[in-house]
Amino acid sequence: MRLGVRLAALIMALIPALADAHNCKCRNRGVMFKLGETPCLRIGGSPYLARCEMKLNVSSWTKLQEGCPLTERVLQRPTLLN
Numbered sequence: 467m468r469l470g471v472r473l474a475a476l477i478m479a480l481i482p483a484l485a486d487a488h489n490c491k492c493r494n495r496g497v498m499f500k501l502g503e504t505p506c507l508r509i510g511g512s513p514y515l516a517r518c519e520m521k522l523n524v525s526s527w528t529k530l531q532e533g534c535p536l537t538e539r540v541l542q543r544p545t546l547l548n
Contacts, residue, residue, distance in 0.1 A: 502517065502519075514529055
């Protein structure tokens with residue numbers, strides 16, 4: 467076989483594998499997360515912020531920081547219209 471034909475065959479064989487890599491997800495407690503998402507995870511009672519990433523063709527969590535940022539909810543009192 468010529469080199470060009472072999473190279474084309476190799477590329478065609480890799481296309482499905484590359485497409486599958488984009489569909490990888492990380493799982494935590496039954497919830498699926500897309501690559502790049504950064505949820506707050508609680509492992510062993512300790513919360514931390516993590517990002518879903520690919521490492522050696524396997525989806526994996528990368529710890530970003532201890533603890534998780536809190537979002538404050540401001541309660542507003544209803545204004546009375548006279």
